[in-house]
Amino acid sequence: MSRNGKYLVIFILSVVVLTPLGLMAQGPAWGEWSPEEIKAMLGYVPESIATTKPLIATLIPDYEIGGLGALASTWVSAIIGVGLVFVVMIGIKKSVKRAS
Numbered sequence: 001m002s003r004n005g006k007y008l009v010i011f012i013l014s015v016v017v018l019t020p021l022g023l024m025a026q027g028p029a030w031g032e033w034s035p036e037e038i039k040a041m042l043g044y045v046p047e048s049i050a051t052t053k054p055l056i057a058t059l060i061p062d063y064e065i066g067g068l069g070a071l072a073s074t075w076v077s078a079i080i081g082v083g084l085v086f087v088v089m090i091g092i093k094k095s096v097k098r099a100s
Helices: 004-022 035-042 047-055 069-098
Strands: none
Touching: 004 069, 035 047
16 A cells, blocks of 8 residues: 555544544534524525425434444444445546546
8 A cells, every 4th residue: 555545544544533523513513404404594495405305315314323322323324434435436446447
């Protein structure tokens, strides 16, 4: 593994380990507001949010996995997210190589 690759792995692992710090924050995570919270902040709900928000279902609602505590659920969610990004990036890399 290259030096840059090692730094990237260290960075990703650090972010995963620090992910539960968000549990100590008050209120929802930035950008994860409900339409009601947006209305309270802006005074209205943008049409695009009003029409698409009900259609979006999360794989792990509120990052809680049944049977696990909040801390463990958050770490598992972070690991799943990193894994999904990793798989997508490998797929993009392979498709770019084939196109070259």
